[in-house]
Amino acid sequence: MCDTAGGISEVVESMPRPAHGTAVDPIALEPVDQVEIVTLVDNVFDALLAGDERVRRTAFGATGIVEAPQFENGMTAAGLVAEHGFSALVRVVRNGRTTTLLFDTGMSPEAMVTNAERLGIGFDDLHSVVLSHGHFDHAGGLAGLAARTRSLPMVVHPYAWTRRRLMVPGDERELPTLSRKALDGEGYEVIERREPSLLLDGSVLITGEVDRTTGFERGMPPAHQAWNGTDWAHDPLVIDDQALVVNLRGQGLVVLTGCGHAGAINIVRHAQRLTGVDRLHALVGGLHLGGPAFEPVIRPTVNALTDLSPALLVPGHCSGWRAQHALAAALPDAWVQGSSGTTYRLTA
Template sequence: MREVENVEVTCLVDNNVDVLLPDTEVAHRPVLAENWYERPLIAEHGFSAAVTLEVNGRKHRLLLDSGLDPLAAAHNADMLGFDLTSCELVISSHGHIDHAGGLLSVRKKMNPGQRVPLVLHKDAFRNRMVKFQDGRKIINLPAPNRSLLAQAGYEIVEEQSHSLWIDGSVLVTGEIARSNNFEKGLPNHYSEVEEGGKMENDPLIKDDQAVILNVKDKGLVIITGCGHAGIINTLNYAKELTGEDRIYAVLGGMHLTGGLFEPIIPRTTDELEGLKPKFVVPCHCSGLKAVTQIARKMPDAFMQNSVGTNYTF
């Protein structure tokens, strides 16, 4: 895997906006115009991150996920003055609608004259369902539409295993190895066996994947969508794939919110601390209890995320 000189991650969609957060060493908050309140940044239950990397002095741009609302990521990019025209790769962390809802809208922001690879797992096209402990159901969460995506100008690339992109500098994990006994996925999650067919229990959500970059002299930058495979499984798999033991930064969803996951927060945060990342940016579905625990145990590494923040690693 080729090292990169520089990585910037710009959060286009997340669950929170806080326009008063200060800059830090690596976190640069958006500068607000005088009339910022007329078209504010949108926060929602979703996630999207734009990644700009530099390899051999040349910059490249890719997008991980596209949020929930069809227009949120595109709107926020406009409000930030963030140009997606040169985006040369889109990666879908998994097929859930809160990560894939804006795929058609963000494609319109990209170069219309070239087909843009969209890298995802075949299971991303399954419809889904979640059954809550109190009896509620979210039924038939719609999957991305293969035909519409192709018509929009995406070149659909289905990968189950890991793959390298952009001159070998961007590693997409594919299915993540489950190597511990406490990160067991989402037990109340179901997927459609075949189109129009019945739903089967699908706790592992095998299409869950992450993005890995290796920053020269620093170590790995790992970006997750929801981290359904488990954040510790994901980080350990990143180390295994790359042969690099140093974790420089981890950013993204860790799916530790809700009663089902609260019991594993202590072990997760203990093991995360043991992996010694330089920076930790929990996003989206990480949950307040887990975020608070990470901030308490790893105060020097923790950074609070907000829509519009640009991180320079």
């Protein structure tokens, strides 16, 4: 997906549109007292990572015992599933009340629910589901979730149903396409929104479409294509990409991304414009900086994030190792290695 760079026509097609000044319709995002983000699925699981006062890790032995006949007692410790996907449980505390959301569901039907079970997390109190976009590595776990929960509201962008394919030489394939009919049949109450959405009495913002305002975050390379009804065409923007935003009282914005196809800096600036809150407290999730097509974006992204100076930075999923190293070097006090089963607790 990220192995080739575009030419002049692709660059022009993916250039950002201007969005200067304050938002036309600003969002009054109510401050919250605490945000807890539990990474249910990420690309890695490392049981040897250390935690601190805001980061709780899942260690060996903390996720139960499973059968393993090759050992003398027939048992072994269970780990957590890591796959090329992302899913996070978000708990928001406001005025003494805790509400839980699910942001993305990973790639495979069982990874997210398996990890949740091993972590002792149930879905009975789940308020709703939010999809960052329609790519299969963020929506694959919906089937596993549906088998274990009641009917749930689900917020998606209407372009999440877009047919897409990758045209990398030697590896040309159509991606799994999310089905609105199937989700309706599984009991999800699908809510399609292109515009920003406020959830939980105005304390959680779903950005909707993100304004593309930077000069360097140009989107996907020509290999990423979408069906427009008559033909396949380059799909640089992945316009259904959206993020989850919370305003932590006295600290600033907490921004959670899926893949960050809109660009990490575009997303943060969009959230700042919508809410009028300038301070970025935390950025967690995929930043899509892996692969040759995106490596030129790493340096300006690092520079912009350094200026934003978040207290917590957790690049996950598709961020890529080169970006991880660059961000860790530039923001050593904020950067934290992501891993399946990690909990980030941020308090006002």
